Amino acid sequence: MSSLANDLKVKKAVIGIVGLGYVGLPLALRFSEENFSVVGFDIDETKVTKIKAGESYIEHISSASVKQASTKNFTATTNFAEIAKVDAIILCVPTPLNKYREPDLSFVLNTMDSLVPYLRKGQVVSLESTTYPGTTEEELRPRIEARGFTVGKDVFLVFSPEREDPGNPHFNTKTIPKVVGGSTPACLEVGVELYGGVIDKVVPVSSTKAAEMTKLLENIHRAVNIGLVNEMKIVADKMGIDIHEVIDAAATKPFGFVAYRPGPGIGGHCIPIDPFYLTWKAREFGVHTRFIELAGEINNSMPAYVMKKIALALNDRLKSVKAAKVLVLGISYKKNIDDMRESPSVFLMERLRDNGANISYADPHVPVFPKMREHKFELNSVDVTAATLKEYDCVVVATDHDVFDYDMIQKNAKLIVDTRGKYRGHHDNVVHA
Numbered sequence: 001m002s003s004l005a006n007d008l009k010v011k012k013a014v015i016g017i018v019g020l021g022y023v024g025l026p027l028a029l030r031f032s033e034e035n036f037s038v039v040g041f042d043i044d045e046t047k048v049t050k051i052k053a054g055e056s057y058i059e060h061i062s063s064a065s066v067k068q069a070s071t072k073n074f075t076a077t078t079n080f081a082e083i084a085k086v087d088a089i090i091l092c093v094p095t096p097l098n099k100y101r102e103p104d105l106s107f108v109l110n111t112m113d114s115l116v117p118y119l120r121k122g123q124v125v126s127l128e129s130t131t132y133p134g135t136t137e138e139e140l141r142p143r144i145e146a147r148g149f150t151v152g153k154d155v156f157l158v159f160s161p162e163r164e165d166p167g168n169p170h171f172n173t174k175t176i177p178k179v180v181g182g183s184t185p186a187c188l189e190v191g192v193e194l195y196g197g198v199i200d201k202v203v204p205v206s207s208t209k210a211a212e213m214t215k216l217l218e219n220i221h222r223a224v225n226i227g228l229v230n231e232m233k234i235v236a237d238k239m240g241i242d243i244h245e246v247i248d249a250a251a252t253k254p255f256g257f258v259a260y261r262p263g264p265g266i267g268g269h270c271i272p273i274d275p276f277y278l279t280w281k282a283r284e285f286g287v288h289t290r291f292i293e294l295a296g297e298i299n300n301s302m303p304a305y306v307m308k309k310i311a312l313a314l315n316d317r318l319k320s321v322k323a324a325k326v327l328v329l330g331i332s333y334k335k336n337i338d339d340m341r342e343s344p345s346v347f348l349m350e351r352l353r354d355n356g357a358n359i360s361y362a363d364p365h366v367p368v369f370p371k372m373r374e375h376k377f378e379l380n381s382v383d384v385t386a387a388t389l390k391e392y393d394c395v396v397v398a399t400d401h402d403v404f405d406y407d408m409i410q411k412n413a414k415l416i417v418d419t420r421g422k423y424r425g426h427h428d429n430v431v432h433a
Helices: 002-009 024-033 045-052 063-072 080-085 106-118 135-145 185-196 208-238 243-250 274-284 290-300 302-316 344-354 406-412
Strands: 014-018 037-041 074-077 088-091 123-127 155-159 178-182 202-205 325-329 358-362 394-397 416-418 430-432
Touching (some): 002 185, 014 080, 024 037, 024 063, 037 080, 045 063, 063 074, 080 106, 088 106, 106 135, 123 135, 123 185, 135 155, 155 185, 155 208, 178 185, 178 208, 202 208, 208 243, 208 274, 274 290, 302 344, 302 394, 302 416, 302 430
Parallel strands (some): 014 088, 088 123, 123 155, 178 202, 325 358, 416 430
Antiparallel strands (some): 155 178
């Protein structure tokens, strides 16, 4: 342990990042900035090729930063045999849900099974992928020990949940505190040393389970509060009250209130998924997480609610959804980024398509609808001009990117269904959803 901890302290250790997506790539660049040698691993040859060419494939990460790292101390490969050459292995792979809304650990387990043959003594393995409490001990530790290694002596195992918030101008990988839990006290010591050299503040906790639960609590807190405000939106709408005006007023209270905003659903890699990891695991202990599941039901119902508002708005204008021309503004899961994971805009687009609408979308951050595991549209982003707006029966504000000219849109669109509260007060052509 002392040798590995010292190598991490003096930045002699080689860092391996497995999974070069929205979590793995910024983490790799952070280690590179602190003069660690970094090897990135990914099964996607396109990502590896771009990194070698000094190009970024994530909008909010500049190609200049990738090029600087790749010319200095950052390489990428699809060859997992290179794992034997690194000292730290950080897993940043997806943990989605399956079609039954149950945890899908296949990416984590398949990746670990691919790495295990190349493990050696003196390495630390850190899982950053969000998962249920117990995953690190129940799934990763037995795989390491099956090689004959003693965890805490030969190989060190930690869980340290990622906290990336793509596009957030106030916080980045360096400044967001890092929670770390170890399988043993020695593992924790190595984990703290691993992240202490690149993150401003490391927060040690008593176990990997505590670290896993910490991540779930953070995002369940947000999911529950978003569910609450989405339900309040429906009530306020029925009463003819602007929920955004109410939130603004409530937010003036200097204590006891945090402003959450309603929308067409919830998206991203955490909030729509993480609660189901805990509800699934809780059943093993005979616990029914009613509060969490209710919030999930409300949030998942939002695309259907918006769909109903679109249908009613078109009906009031003697139009049906079938054959209507609908333009969806913004298809990433939140504004000013290109991240499409679990975007509620996509679920809304699917409902519109299933009801016979002719769909287009406009999103400068996503010029071509990307390949996704569960969603498919052969569409390119259209330009938002006065002329094109007039061609559509309905414009849906789904993701409120700052780049859109909302005044121009309001002046030229026949009908706007606003899911984000961009238009306050009464407008003849605006319906709030």
